[in-house]
Amino acid sequence: MRNPIQCNHCSMQSICVPAGLVSSDVELLDKSSREPHVYNKRTMVYSPDQPMHSLFAIKSGSVKCYTIDSEGKQQITSFHLAGDIIGMESIARGAAVTYCEALETSMLCEIKLSRLFAQNFTGVDKNLLQLLSKRLGQRNSHYLNVVNTTAEQRVASFIMAISDHFAEHGFSRSEFRLPMTRTDIANYLGLAVETVSRIFTSLKQQGVIDTQQSILTIKNTPALEKLIA
Amino acid sequence: MRNPIQCNHCSMQSICVPAGLVSSDVELLDKSSREPHVYNKRTMVYSPDQPMHSLFAIKSGSVKCYTIDSEGKQQITSFHLAGDIIGMESIARGAAVTYCEALETSMLCEIKLSRLFAQNFTGVDKNLLQLLSKRLGQRNSHYLNVVNTTAEQRVASFIMAISDHFAEHGFSRSEFRLPMTRTDIANYLGLAVETVSRIFTSLKQQGVIDTQQSILTIKNTPALEKLIA
DNA sequence: AGGGAACATTGACCCAAATCAAGTTTTTAT
DNA sequence: ATAAAAACTTGATTTGGGTCAATGTTCCCT
Secondary structure, X not given: OOOOOHHHHOOOOOOOHHHHOOHHHHOOOOHHHOOOEEEOOOOEEEOXXXXXXXXXXXXXXXXXXXXXXXXXXXXXXEEEEXXXXXXXXXXXXXXXXXXXXXXXXXXXXXXXXXHHHHHHOOHHHHHHHHHHHHHHHHHHHHHHHHOOOOHHHHHHHHHHHHHHHHHHOOOOOOEEEOOOOHHHHHHHHOOOHHHHHHHHHHHHHOOOEEEEOOEEEEOOHHHHHHHHO | OOOOOHHHHOOOOOOOHHHHOOHHHHOOOOHHHOOOXXXXXXXXXXXXXXXXXXXEEEEEOEEEEEEEXXXXXXXXXXXXXXXXXXXXXXXXXXXXXXXXXXXXXEEEEXXXXXXXXXXXXXXXXXXXXHHHHHHHHHHHHHHHHHOOOOHHXXXXXXXXXXXXXXXXXXXXXXXXXOOOOHHHHHHHHOOOHHHHHXXXXXXXXXXXXXXXXXXXXXXXXXXXXXXXO
């Protein structure tokens, strides 16, 4: 059997979350937070939508995190090696957002957040953590939108993301001003201006959107969503 | 003059960081945290390496965040609209990592972290925030590595990132095992397997790296670094 | 209000990397 | 040990989107 308070002797002490605790606090951690669990190659650490109130510290081995799109295609968002702490983008939702699968036999420590939250966290801290976690999720989404997608998909996703933002903040979802230039949009999406321009023109011809200078109108939301798929 | 405690009446109350505070705590915030500042179009909110111990809440308007690479080329990493809170990736370094420029006349509230940290944060909280902020920075880097770069640059950056990780954790920087398949690397970098395979072959022929199955040896670090630049 | 600059659009052409194809090597499971 | 599967490599061909070029439009600024 392992030493039940092995955090004190762990090689990851300096980076692991419990490191911020004084030793009396370490005892507050659940027993499960202190004993590493072995995951064999190709076994799943967590899956999307699975309730998650923990982080995982990789003591040895490695994992890949990935999503599966509507056509069943895997898209890897990150690799993590020994010494990494994973699962941070799940804090905001309280549920995993990706699959996480061992690439080889690996040992991971589960770090339950609940105890930490209850004992130490103030309202501000939680708010900030939520924000950071949410932002991490958004960054992942943007990455997914740029890697392995066509120029048309990128532009369509971009328009939807802006539309979603405005909707979330009480503005019209279907008509708004794009404050950035086409050049900036192209740069952000990793495309040439000319390509963005051509796609706006094509989307207009298809009747999906309309533009008057910087004002953009979404004319056919289902069609736009279908482009993203 | 504005109401000095207008956080209480702000439309962003539900999302803004001070929202986690009870009203007595709001008074602890610096005066500057409660009064929005106007940024005209094309003016800079912050620049890389500038010491930063604040977040910014966008009350109105919009900004773009971007980096400038060694050749002077701008790469936009994010856009932010009214209702967003920005600057989270700076927490880990205590300094800005990107430029942030107003796209139109915008009002931003500065939220100083120092007071919040001093009053409310425990060691764990800080650790977690550091981790999340650092991860956010890494995600940005990976994004920068995939957008607007050639296949060779992506693979070279990937190898360097793995090398850096091992070095950080006390392993050899120049010889290590890649635990993931070429297919996984390709997927992660948004490339075809064949392209990754060809680039590994080419890097071997150039004498930059060597591979024996999954063991990778970096033979010429300066050359590898030069490929990324 | 008008002239210049920045921004946007459209067309012609080209190339980096995808796809298709076929074979080789390594891993895994029995 | 061995066969099947998975992973990797190399070559030939195709293509999405980049680059170059030219023109049109909008936004400033005085």
